[in-house]
Amino acid sequence: GESVGLHLPTLSVQEGDNSIINCAYSNSASDYFIWYKQESGKGPQFIIDIRSNMDKRQGQRVTVLLNKTVKHLSLQIAATQPGDSAVYFCAETNTGGSYIPTFGRGTSLIVHP
């Protein structure tokens, strides 16, 4: 999940395992929830989004789950590969009504071969 302070939460997995990255949010009025991936030394890259009227959305090897009751978002990566090693950010929109996403602090995913 999201961290307070300078140290990112870290998730270590073995290659081939499934990964689940979690995110908690606080704004009940958020409209879209988004996941970004940032590889070392690069800019963030959009992965997938989910609208607040959905509870599940699938992409290529990724699934995002939204639980509005407990304000929880997760990103599931199937058959994790070394190339999935990165920092993953969740973001939400409609905070204050601007629709520009507000980013969380990120979770570091380390995939061991």
Added chain:
Amino acid sequence: NAGVTQTPKFRVLKTGQSMTLLCAQDMNHEYMYWYRQDPGMGLRLIHYSVGEGTTAKGEVPDGYNVSRLKKQNFLLGLESAAPSQTSVYFCASSYGDRLYEQYFGPGTRLTVT
């Protein structure tokens, strides 16, 4: 398509010096953004633009100015650099109807001594 490009990639400034970071996008996006990213932190929005000739303040605008004279370019200026502005700066762009799907540049690492 080059996507989003940023110039320079690295820069070292002394306190009080000024500089301009350049961002260009070739996707005809209406919206452009400047973020800063500090260690262990998510992305924080500095300024953004909804179109040519318009700019608006984000979460952390103090000490920065921006200009968008052409649709494809978004400039970030530091008039009098301070050590607190040491950071990695990312430019991003998006379509107006999908603000949450942003395309990021590779970043500029700025150190102020």
